[in-house]
Amino acid sequence: MKQLFCLLVFLGASLFAESWAQTNSCQTVELYLYAKDNSGLIADANIRFWRPADSLSYRLKTDSLGRCRACLPLAQKEYQVQIQHKIFSSQTFSLQLDGSDSTIYKKVGLDRLPGYLLELSITEFLQGQGDSLAAGEYSLEGVTIEIYNKTQYKQELRLVEHPHHEISFLMEQGNEYIFMLRKQGYYSKRMRANVNVNDCILCMEGFGELTPGVAESLTQDNSMGTLVSNVNLRPLAVGEKMKLDNIYYDYGSSQIRPESYATLDQLAEMMRDNPNVYMELSAHTDCRGSKAFNLELSQNRANNVVQYIQERLPNGADRVKAQGYGESKPLNSCVDGISCSEELHQQNRRTELLVLDVVDDEDYINRPLASIMQEELESEILAANNSSYFKEKDPSQQKAQQKPTIPGPIPPNYSGYKIELSRSQESPALDHPIFMAFSTVFLDIDEQGFISFMVGDYSSEEEVNKALDKFRSRFSKAKAVYYKLGIRQ
Structure with missing residues (x-):
């Protein structure tokens, strides 16, 4: 059970002891955090007090009522307060102690970040019990839980044989996520979440029934909030x-x-x-x-x-x-x-x-989801290489048969290898064969104005070189390119 008041945890223990010895007095400060969208008080927020004069720092958390209390030494009366939370905006402000015996009370409202906090619990599907199993009654631990960001081509989470049956994950706006749950002796399960991407404001596939959280509900325009989902894994049984x-x-x-x-x-x-x-x-x-x-x-x-x-x-x-x-x-x-x-x-x-x-x-079971997704992407690309879209045909027929990919720039935070299929100084049309054939294409423009068509995502030189052998059967000039924080090396 959470304490009614959170405990003060300080990093500079020796400095605190010295300061306390000098002043032997402190003033109580009590903070209350609430959500500006009226969805309730904010628990588990990280609070940091520090003094600019000597860098003395104290860290604490809000309790279930959104409250924290700390007694701050009066050796220095000026403090900075920093508030951080996984689904609310950060905030920093100055706090001045007045040196009195009175407690300083302060209410702080935070804006919710755009996106959704997904509270996911995993239970075992029992034959004849239906799908409505209460989380905790048939909870399933030891599941390998992975989340892959298909928009940014990176693994967001990998918990191997997670000892608990619950996780929390913030799904940010503008991303498509692939969830994979695996456990020996059970059917593996894949789920998808599109958050304001691919023509979906919020599209959840494979999660079953989704409900708003008890303390935090969805906002009116469904652009942010908390979702609760219970997912069942079905045991494998020969003869079933x-x-x-x-x-x-x-x-x-x-x-x-x-x-x-x-x-x-x-x-x-x-x-x-x-x-x-x-x-x-x-x-x-x-x-x-x-x-x-x-x-x-x-x-x-x-x-x-x-x-x-x-x-x-x-x-x-x-x-x-x-x-x-x-x-x-x-x-x-x-x-x-x-x-x-x-x-x-x-x-x-x-x-x-x-x-x-x-x-x-x-x-x-032990293979990372990122590796599985990379293989699937390669299969899509190879299938596209052999498709009729690379043969000369009426462009209007191309549009009728397949919607073109909308290319984008290399993400600014991307580090890894991609494959350059071709390079040109001409601006490509939207019905360019590469856009028609590949599900995801990035364009990289250099200082000379050359445009490179980039595909794939590889974490090592060995991986990208192995993939190059397949690509060069269709793109003779294909080559590997390494990026560091979005910059071509």
């Missing part, structure tokens, strides 16, 4: 069956309908993030029609779904098997000769997943 909803075909056809793509894309991502899982994907029909026709139809449907998934998996052809069972495995009594309602027939028309095997894959 899972029904796939929202997969549709036309009557008597094996052709997948477009409204099924979202579900299949999620399935492909789940398989990609769990390379240690081998599955059977099965299709089932109802009993209407001949057994031979239903068997062939279900096999063709399963084949088409598996083909769709395999095309989106790196080296995944052997991890998912297609199997059609026709009408041979009904879930109810609707078989030939039995009159059934359409609802009962619908129960038998289904697509299922069966877990065939789970192999140990500690290398993947």
Whole structure:
């Protein structure tokens, strides 16, 4: 339980003792911090008092009521106060002690920083319990938690086998974040958050239900605030069956309908993030029609779904098997000769997943998310290299088929390696083939006015040189460039 008043912690212990011995007196100062948007008092703020005359410094924190109390030595009556908090603006001001026995009370309002503080808790999904598990009841510790900033191409957080089931993370405006949760014996889970980027003010994918915090709520325009989310991880179990909803075909056809793509894309991502899982994907029909026709139809449907998934998996052809069972495995009594309602027939028309095997894959569990994201980026680039967008065609057709990337400058705080694909003195048009083919392109302009097209993000010379071999098959003049704090070296 938090103390009603925070304890004073000072760095210059010896200086404090000397000052105290000289004056043997102090004056009490009590601060109250509150949010200017009326969302409540501010707890856990870092407060620092220091004296300009001798650099004596004291550090403390606000309690759950946004309050801190300190007794400051009167040897020097002028102090500077610095306030810092992870989701509120910093503030510094001067404080003058009057030397009396009276306590000095001061209220300080802070502006909330644009963005969202995400309070994330992780629990275990228990079969038959649904998704509404209370955080703490089934809390799951030891999860590797990672957050990757896809906008700035850097890893923001990596907690290997985190000993707690909760984290707090500030999502800043203008960024796309990828969250990855992994634990041996559980399905890995990937989530996305777009914060005022990619045409989203706040788009959260894979987090389940999001609620405002108890003490801090969202602001009226949803530009900042606190979000609370509980995420379930599902244990891996050989022999487990899972029904796939929202997969549709036309009557008597094996052709997948477009409204099924979202579900299949999620399935492909789940398989990609769990390379240690081998599955059977099965299709089932109802009993209407001949057994031979239903068997062939279900096999063709399963084949088409598996083909769709395999095309989106790196080296995944052997991890998912297609199997059609026709009408041979009904879930109810609707078989030939039995009159059934359409609802009962619908129960038998289904697509299922069966877990065939789970192999140990500690290398993947321990592999940093930044490395995984880099590999995916390389795959996108290589796929783009082989695409028809590099062939001469009607520019209007290019625009109709793919929205061009909006290029940006090298971030000022970026340090690492990028690959220069080409270099030109001509200003590129928005429908330039590189913008049409790559998801992210940076432009770097040198003092002579040459424009370089930069892609990728590599932390070491070894990594970038390995990637260069792939790029040079299409871009013969591609080369590695190192940046330090946004400056080309």
